[in-house]
Amino acid sequence: MAVRDFEAAARATLDPVHADFIAGGAHDEITVRANEAAFRRLRLLPRVLRGSAERELGVELPGARARMPVLLSPTAFHRLLVPEGEVAAARAAASAGALMIASMASTVAIGEVAEAARKAAPDGEQPALWFQLYIQPDLEITEALVRRAADAGCQALVVTVDSPVHGTHERNRRNGFHDLPPGLRCENLVDLRDGESGHVRQIVMSPEISWTQVDWLRRITDLPVLLKGVLHPEDARLAVRHGVDGLLLSNHGGRQLDTVPATLELLPEIAAAVGGRIPVILDGGVRRGTDVVKALALGASAVGIGRPVMWALADGGEAGVGRLLELLRDEVDDALALCGATGVRDVGPELVRPPAPPGRVPGSWDGGPV
Numbered sequence: 001m002a003v004r005d006f007e008a009a010a011r012a013t014l015d016p017v018h019a020d021f022i023a024g025g026a027h028d029e030i031t032v033r034a035n036e037a038a039f040r041r042l043r044l045l046p047r048v049l050r051g052s053a054e055r056e057l058g059v060e061l062p063g064a065r066a067r068m069p070v071l072l073s074p075t076a077f078h079r080l081l082v083p084e085g086e087v088a089a090a091r092a093a094a095s096a097g098a099l100m101i102a103s104m105a106s107t108v109a110i111g112e113v114a115e116a117a118r119k120a121a122p123d124g125e126q127p128a129l130w131f132q133l134y135i136q137p138d139l140e141i142t143e144a145l146v147r148r149a150a151d152a153g154c155q156a157l158v159v160t161v162d163s164p165v166h167g168t169h170e171r172n173r174r175n176g177f178h179d180l181p182p183g184l185r186c187e188n189l190v191d192l193r194d195g196e197s198g199h200v201r202q203i204v205m206s207p208e209i210s211w212t213q214v215d216w217l218r219r220i221t222d223l224p225v226l227l228k229g230v231l232h233p234e235d236a237r238l239a240v241r242h243g244v245d246g247l248l249l250s251n252h253g254g255r256q257l258d259t260v261p262a263t264l265e266l267l268p269e270i271a272a273a274v275g276g277r278i279p280v281i282l283d284g285g286v287r288r289g290t291d292v293v294k295a296l297a298l299g300a301s302a303v304g305i306g307r308p309v310m311w312a313l314a315d316g317g318e319a320g321v322g323r324l325l326e327l328l329r330d331e332v333d334d335a336l337a338l339c340g341a342t343g344v345r346d347v348g349p350e351l352v353r354p355p356a357p358p359g360r361v362p363g364s365w366d367g368g369p370v
């Protein structure tokens, strides 16, 4: 079984409207396809006669340590797919030692997700769990959400900044899919303030959110703050200047602005812009162990996966996500061995062709405090 096979397996039983919600992107879905295509274009160029019996796959990230360099990017509405929802994904991630970024739009409350992760993690291991946040124009609401995430034990906040407005998903429009079905709610939003029912429409996407609110967020919390969805190198430099602790280089899986470049294409430039001062995590189109190694080679500290988790969850719940993570772990290990690498940190730009453009050789974060 390969990562891509989970989609067909899931579609065998999934409501086609929900399958479209997962697979879909903005407008013509040009960026959706570009993400995977960029991985196909890039080639690996292995070294020989310098490997080790075992590869070190662990990564150090802001506030957390993970046993593998593949993390679960935030995805909304897991209870559309299985009754346990985010709890199933969290258990599988914690057992595999993979970091999970829980979506603000989760259908299980963050406290419950964190509790499930703690119970599933091996003895003595703290599960790696971050919380994804859309900063709300109402800062009291935002602060209450941050408090919920911190109280649950989340180790960092991932602020999604690529959504000044909702993405236009034509598949959802055609299907008339705008709301969660009765019985499902965005549990993190329930009772943040009197009478708030957890309706999806409570999440406000505002084009007026700016660096001012990012600075404010850094003041009200001790948690590391990462930004998800920075694509322009100028914004990456600004992020460093504003004291942000990391970037998630992401085009939202092609679900926000269509026709933006593949994240892999932007990676060398973004890595050069941050110059190793903060970690860069990439998501979008990662479907193979070789994809993971390519992203690491171009300066990523780790990679995220979105749709594969949703397909695996729909196909087999906790066990499905467990199989997905084990498969990716084995593929990453295999690709590293074949590249003559002793581990994740032993992978640099010399392992890919064509090489990164001159002057854009990425610096890489050394895993130290940010």
Ligand SMILES: Cc1cc2nc3c(=O)[nH]c(=O)nc-3n(C[C@H](O)[C@H](O)[C@H](O)COP(=O)(O)O)c2cc1C
Binding pocket: 021, 022, 023, 035, 073, 074, 075, 076, 103, 104, 105, 132, 160, 228, 250, 251, 252, 253, 254, 255, 283, 284, 285, 286, 304, 305, 306, 307, 308, 310
């Ligand atoms: C069904 C679905 C729901 C998503 N929900 C969120 C979300 O709630 N918050 C967020 O920041 N990103 C969300 N994303 C974007 C993912 O975090 C991630 O950037 C993207 O899926 C990565 O690309 P991939 O699907 O090719 O792996 C979602 C993506 C999908 C496919």
Ligand SMILES: CCCCC(=O)C(=O)O
Binding pocket: 076, 105, 200, 203, 252, 255
């Ligand atoms: C308010 C829900 C956001 C979900 C999302 O980000 C996506 O479907 O891409």
